[in-house]
Amino acid sequence: xxxxxxxxxxxxxxxxxxxxxxxxxxxxxxxxxxxxxxxxxxxxxxxxxxxxxxxxxxxxxxxxxxxxxxxxxxxxxxxxxxxxxxxxxxxxxxxxxxxxxxxxxxxxxxxxxxxxxxxxxxxxxxxxxxxxxxxxxxxxxxxxxxxxxxxxxxxxxxxxxxxxxxxxxxxxxxxxxxxxxxxxxxxxxxxxxxxxxxxxxxxxxxxxxxxxxxxxxxxxxxxxxxxxxxxxxxxxxxxxxxxxxxxxxxxxxxxxxxxxxxxxxxxxxxxxxxxxx
Numbered sequence: 001x002x003x004x005x006x007x008x009x010x011x012x013x014x015x016x017x018x019x020x021x022x023x024x025x026x027x028x029x030x031x032x033x034x035x036x037x038x039x040x041x042x043x044x045x046x047x048x049x050x051x052x053x054x055x056x057x058x059x060x061x062x063x064x065x066x067x068x069x070x071x072x073x074x075x076x077x078x079x080x081x082x083x084x085x086x087x088x089x090x091x092x093x094x095x096x097x098x099x100x101x102x103x104x105x106x107x108x109x110x111x112x113x114x115x116x117x118x119x120x121x122x123x124x125x126x127x128x129x130x131x132x133x134x135x136x137x138x139x140x141x142x143x144x145x146x147x148x149x150x151x152x153x154x155x156x157x158x159x160x161x162x163x164x165x166x167x168x169x170x171x172x173x174x175x176x177x178x179x180x181x182x183x184x185x186x187x188x189x190x191x192x193x194x195x196x197x198x199x200x201x202x203x204x205x206x207x208x209x210x211x212x213x214x215x216x217x218x219x220x221x222x223x224x225x226x227x228x229x230x231x232x233x234x235x236x237x238x239x240x241x242x243x244x245x246x247x248x249x250x251x252x253x254x255x256x257x258x259x260x261x262x263x264x265x266x267x268x269x270x271x272x273x274x275x276x277x
């Protein structure tokens with residue numbers, strides 16, 4: 001069954017959410033999430049307003065679908081309204097890159113994904129300040145606006161961009177050796193944007209050869225995953241195991257580390273990660 005109408009509706013919601021966000025850009029107060037283990041994890045009223053709009057739109061159009069979102073109205077929890085983990089469930093990140101948004105740095109995005117049987121079958125990543133809409137639906141390709149996008153097929157080289165998430169510390173609070181090695185070498189062009197979703201999306205778009213995220217959550221990778229799969233990229237966890245299908249049952253915000261890369265770039269990067277933990 002075609003997801004074209006569902007995708008178009010998700011695009012409309014992302015644009016509407018982006019308009020709300022831009023109205024508050026540079027005018028918001030940085031708050032913290034009371035449910036976060038890291039007490040300084042940022043949130044703003046713009047995050048909540050964006051998610052409120054998206055959730056209302058999805059519930060109106062798809063009343064039987066489940067919804068997982070990064071925010072809640074109280075800040076005491078995430079949103080997890082899932083009755084059938086194997087059914088249709090939307091995954092929302094109302095602002096990926098909240099710290100950038102608060103600081104006035106334009107690297108942030110609205111992310112909306114549809115998962116079916118644990119697979120990301122539809123994804124929208126809206127780069128708000130650049131007004132760039134990345135979209136994908138199963139078997140329909142990945143797109144930037146009306147332009148088809150594909151992940152890089154060439155091996156890593158001196159011209160390759162490799163994206164790193166801004167927080168590289170593992171569960172033990174240490175920076176893994178592979179990160180030191182990647183940062184210390186002089187060939188690859190390491191970039192940190194502060195938005196895991198945008199970093200992964202740039203792999204799907206053929207801009208970067210790879211993106212590595214250590215402390216991401218499901219909402220950071222679900223929408224980009226739909227793009228990556230349609231753009232012929234490879235997406236795994238940092239042990240080389242598939243992330244999808246993902247078990248949505250009782251998801252409460254567990255970390256979802258990932259390596260997204262072109263088909264020639266993924267193997268050497270995975271070897272580096274596995275060899276130097």
